[in-house]
Structure formats: structure tokens, C-alpha cells
Amino acid sequence: MDAQYNPRTVEEVFRDYKGRRNGLARALTTDVEEFFRQCDPEKENLCLYGFPNEHWEVNLPAEEVPPELPEPALGINFARDGMQEKDWLSMVAVHSDAWLLSVAFYFGARFGFDKSDRKRLFGMINELPTIFDVVSGKSKTKAPTNNNHSNSKSKSNNKMQKTSEPRAKQPKPQLKEEDHEDEAPDAGEDGGGAAGGGGGGEEHGDTLCGACGDNYGQDEFWIGCDMCEKWFHGKCVKITPAKAEHIKQYKCPSCMGANGGGSGSNKRARPSS
Numbered sequence: 001m002d003a004q005y006n007p008r009t010v011e012e013v014f015r016d017y018k019g020r021r022n023g024l025a026r027a028l029t030t031d032v033e034e035f036f037r038q039c040d041p042e043k044e045n046l047c048l049y050g051f052p053n054e055h056w057e058v059n060l061p062a063e064e065v066p067p068e069l070p071e072p073a074l075g076i077n078f079a080r081d082g083m084q085e086k087d088w089l090s091m092v093a094v095h096s097d098a099w100l101l102s103v104a105f106y107f108g109a110r111f112g113f114d115k116s117d118r119k120r121l122f123g124m125i126n127e128l129p130t131i132f133d134v135v136s137g138k139s140k141t142k143a144p145t146n147n148n149h150s151n152s153k154s155k156s157n158n159k160m161q162k163t164s165e166p167r168a169k170q171p172k173p174q175l176k177e178e179d180h181e182d183e184a185p186d187a188g189e190d191g192g193g194a195a196g197g198g199g200g201g202e203e204h205g206d207t208l209c210g211a212c213g214d215n216y217g218q219d220e221f222w223i224g225c226d227m228c229e230k231w232f233h234g235k236c237v238k239i240t241p242a243k244a245e246h247i248k249q250y251k252c253p254s255c256m257g258a259n260g261g262g263s264g265s266n267k268r269a270r271p272s273s
Contacts (some may be wrong), residue, residue: 008111014124023094025134027056028089039077043141047072048092070102093135134187210252211236227255
């Protein structure tokens, strides 16, 4: 290999690191077809080496024990056909990053780098994208990702505000019996009764679940269908309060089967507490 190459200063070690890194990155990106071909699982344990001159090589590990330099991951070829190619390349990239650091700090230890030298060396190394970043594409999309995340976050906040407004405007059945009188106008507003078997102006305390037929309980979560205006226990239609937060329009199982998709007003959920 290149065991005789011995950089002695922080700058020299960094140049060594950068050259090896560039060679390994090239093997896993622009030269990936040739790299893939050389990693034949039928061969013996193979390693991927990077050199200071930005070249790379797939070869057997060094014969001497222990070797002059730390060795790369052994047997990378055995996993080639047992994984998705993208996953395999990412795995090799991670091991290559670890090897580069071990070689750089081997030189640092051998030539007596003190705390400040080691910190400076790592700082210089850390300014470069890792090989894994290059292989996975993270180094190319870092800035756009931040912008997209910001836009996505803004859109998410707007969406949450929109879905929360209907809940505030139509609190629907209250849980306290003394508030039942306030609930009757809401039932009329929704156009003809809140529950199957419940009748037009019937109070929500007498509302029956459209699935099981039981009465509304103060400690239970209910949700109203925007199509048939029936109310259901959340557990009967497998809807939780958390899931209801993300439903813009709720259709009960019967309406889903009869009407399919579509759009309409926001869902109405009766809180469980």
C-alpha cells in the first residue's frame, strides 16, 4: 500500500485525509460500476483502500500483523449481492469514513499531536462532507433541505390552524348535562339530527351510536359523519382523538362504501374529556 507515506504536521495529515477521501468517494460514485465489478463475492476478503493521490483500490488486507496503518473494513465484497446496491454502498461509505478518521488520528498519535493540534485537525476534517454524505446525496441538498423544511413547517402550521378552526367553531355536544340546552342549536345547524335513530331536534345526551346503538357517554370520544350526520363511538369506527385531528372530512364506513371519495366540510369530533 502506501505505508511509507508519513505526514507529520496537521496540514500534511489533512492533505493525506483529503486525498484518501476523494479517492474513496470516487470509487463509490463516478467509478461505482468498476468498484461493484471488483467486489466479487466469490473472491476472498477484500478491502477498499484510498490513497493520498486520490486513487482507490480493492485488494486483500495487508499480510503483516499488525499492519503499518489501520485496516479498512474486511470482506465488503461478501455483502454485495445480499443487499440493495444503495444500502451496500452506504454501508461501505460509513466504514470508509471510520477508516479515514482512524488513519488521520493514527498519524496524529504517532507524531505527538497535542490537544490543540487534534482539535484543529478534526475541525478541518469536519468542514468536508463525509463519504456517506456524498454517496447518499446529503452534501448536495443540504441548503435546499433547510429551505424546504422551513416551507414545510410553515405549511404544516397553516394546515393545523385550518383543521383546528372548525373544532373551535363547532364544539358540538358538551360533556356536562347542564349544557345540553346549548347543544340543540348545533344539531339543527348540521341539518337534521346528530345520530341514527336520534331524530331531528333530539338532545345529544340521547344520541345513539350509529354502529353499536349505545347512548353517548360523557367519558367517551365520539365523531360525527359529515355525510349521513350520524355519530359514532370512536372505538366503534376505529378512530382515535389523535387520528381525528388529521381528518378534514369524516365519512363513516357505510358512507365510504356508498359514496367513495369526495370533499366536503371538516369533520366534527366530540372530545373525550
